[in-house]
Amino acid sequence: MRSRHATTRVGLLLVSELTGSSREMCGPYRRVFAEMFDGHAVEFTEIPLYAGATPGSLDDADLWIINGSPDSVYDDLPWLTTAEEIVRDAAATERPLFGICFGHQLVARALGGRVERAAGGWQVGVIDYRTVAPVPAWPDAPAELALLAVHQDQVVEVPADTVVWSTADGCPNAGLVIGERMWTVQGHPEFGTEICAALYEQRRDLIGSARTDAALASLDRPLSNRHVAAAVIAGT
Numbered sequence: 001m002r003s004r005h006a007t008t009r010v011g012l013l014l015v016s017e018l019t020g021s022s023r024e025m026c027g028p029y030r031r032v033f034a035e036m037f038d039g040h041a042v043e044f045t046e047i048p049l050y051a052g053a054t055p056g057s058l059d060d061a062d063l064w065i066i067n068g069s070p071d072s073v074y075d076d077l078p079w080l081t082t083a084e085e086i087v088r089d090a091a092a093t094e095r096p097l098f099g100i101c102f103g104h105q106l107v108a109r110a111l112g113g114r115v116e117r118a119a120g121g122w123q124v125g126v127i128d129y130r131t132v133a134p135v136p137a138w139p140d141a142p143a144e145l146a147l148l149a150v151h152q153d154q155v156v157e158v159p160a161d162t163v164v165w166s167t168a169d170g171c172p173n174a175g176l177v178i179g180e181r182m183w184t185v186q187g188h189p190e191f192g193t194e195i196c197a198a199l200y201e202q203r204r205d206l207i208g209s210a211r212t213d214a215a216l217a218s219l220d221r222p223l224s225n226r227h228v229a230a231a232v233i234a235g236t
Helices: 020-026 029-036 080-092 102-110 193-202 209-217 225-234
Strands: 008-014 042-048 063-066 097-100 114-117 123-131 144-151 153-157 162-168 171-178 182-185
Touching: 008 029, 020 193, 029 042, 063 080, 063 102, 063 225, 080 097, 080 102, 097 102, 102 114, 102 153, 102 171, 102 182, 123 171, 123 193, 123 209, 144 193, 144 225, 153 171, 193 209
Parallel strands: 008 042, 008 063, 063 097, 097 182
Antiparallel strands: 114 153, 123 144, 123 162, 162 171, 171 182
């Protein structure tokens, strides 16, 4: 077992990479996650699943993270089948894995859940996520978290033997726990307000002006990103 002060080897199972103005603003996802875990001793390995790469072994990292993506988990993407197999392998062997947004939805679908477009449309801005069940990796989770959101899909049916630990208005299955060491969030604890403001503006025509303006107006609220980051590391 690793010393609790040892460097945590974080494997980024990338289902997308930042491009265009988002990359110019924030750099690649590796830098985004480095900022999320600032203050923690981590080293990253990047596995671009979206490009057909796979980890040599799930032993190659102490913690695996699946990031977000503008794609949908029900799209016809050539690498999705392999990504789902990795999730099932991690679940079967109790590997620490944390899924974010698309990663949250991918975990649900890989284990037998269902993901669809949300009936209420886009969720954007700072969202209040309520803690409704214990998280083994985070026994002292607060009653509520404030995280940024940018999604129009959501988990509408959770897999068997899965606990919904987090919920929000319009998104009842906002966080899942599978076993002792795999958990997910629909929100984005890795994103800061700057990148989300840019994403909202880029998608204004899709999101709608009224909802975009409300999302932008929410960005001055404090976020729970640091608390989530500490919990993710502690759960390894």
